[in-house]
Amino acid sequence: MGFMVGLTSPAAQLYIAECVEPKIRGILGSLTATLMALGILVTYxxxxxxxxxxxxxxxxxxxxxxxxxxYFCPESPSWLVYRKRMEEARRSICRLRGLSDTEDDEITKEIDRINEAVNNQEDVSVMKGLEQMAKSLKPLFLSLILMFFQQFSGINAIIFHAGTIFKASGSSIDNNISAIVVGAVQFVFTTAAMIIVDKSGRRILLLLSSVVMFFSLFPLGLFFYLKNNNFNVGNIQWIPLISIVGYMIGHSIGYNTIPFLIMSEIFPPSFRNIFSALSSSFNLFCLFLVVFFYSSMVDCINEEGVFWLYASICLISIPSVYYLLPETKGKSLEEVEKLFRNHSEKKTECVNSGFVNDSSV
Known part of the structure; x- marks a missing residue:
């Protein structure tokens, strides 16, 4: 099952990104995370x-x-144009955009836009290809950073061990009911993030997500610190549920959806498949580490240490996103690619001229 999920997850995200129009790519690109949250809730x-x-x-x-x-879905227009299957690409655009064959200008305009991006990637030597890959490493690096923060904020450790966490807190609320509440909150706010992501932008939601998660995890760690040091926590046993609900809200509005959405937007066409596979694999590897070592970490540094560690990573993510991630809201895939390409070319020109200043980097 893990093997199949690893194959389909990046393919699904790329398929959506290549099929939809830029103005609604955020909503539909976030839909995969929303339905994942629904799946978790239904399973609970x-x-x-x-x-x-x-x-x-x-x-x-x-x-x-x-x-x-x-079986009933068409191939993406980008995939078809990249393989010179123009007639099929036209039919795919007609079907995806709800256009008729008579609306030839709209169809031609979109094919020309895709074709321009494809032509920029073709007819390159091996050395040129390696040079292009080197210039494309920044988008890959950014994607890996987001995947790291998504998983090491502790999301899947909390989802997989929700019942155990509530039981350890001594809460009188039924563990299964608590888990269902957490799953419901995640679904509701992931849906809300899906609706507003194309209006508010990606960066602001990631920053807000990190802040909310930090201020949710810190009191959760404080509760377990007091409990494990024999303080009377009988009157504050509501803190774990409130903290985890707040944490799920924070994660849902940003990090639950946007890292995979960003992944589908920032990679150039020539390396989109391999970079997406690398990024998704790294995400799943981080997931494995977080879940596998959760119990061992609790044994070593107690619950408060684990949750404060997650909170620290959320805090570190704030300047990382603020300084490294450009806003991709409303831009076509080709415009996003050009944004990174122009940045690399500008930096290369500065190096060749003998200096690199802060603004160029």
Missing amino acids: VIGKFTECDVLAWIISSSSVFMLVGM
Whole structure:
């Protein structure tokens, strides 16, 4: 199952990015994270009332719907133009945009836009190709940073161990009910982020996400510090639920959706497949590390140490996003590529002329 999810996740994100118009790419690109949050919520709810084997049979049906649904979906216009299948690309654009064959100007304009980006990537030597890849490393680096912050903020450790965390806090609320509440909050606010991401922009949501997560995780760590040091926490046992709900709100409005959306936007066409695979693999590797070592970290530094560590990483993410990530809201994939390409060319010119100042870097 992990192997198949690893294959389909980046492909799904790229497919959406290549098919939709720039003005709604944020909404539809975030839809994958929204439906993932819905899947987690549905799993929590069904899992409360069924055994594991029954749960597995029920949720496996989603794969059948995907198999049937993808049969009726067209190939993306970018993929078809890149392979010189122009007539199929025209039909794909007509279907995706709701255009008729008579609206030839709109179709031609979009194909020309895609073709220009494709031509910029073609007819290069091996050395030129390596040079282009080197210039494309900044988008890859940015994507890896976002994937790191997404996972090492502790999201999947909290999702997978929600019941254990509530039980350790001594809360009187049923563990399964608490997990369902957390899943519901994640779904609602991921949906809200999906709606506003094209209006507010990517950077501001990531920054807000980091701030909210920090101020949610810090009191959670403080609660466990007091509890583990024999302070009376009987009157504040509501803190873990409120903190985790606040944390889920913070994660949902930014880091739950935007890293994969950014990944699908900033990679150049020539390296989009391999860079997306690398970025997604790195994300899953970080997920593995966070979940696998959660229990061991709790044994070593207690719950408060783990949650304060996650809070520290959220704090570090704020200047990283502010200074490194450009805003991609409303830009076509070709405009985003040109943004990074122009930046690299400008930096190269400064180096060749004998100096590099702060503004050029």
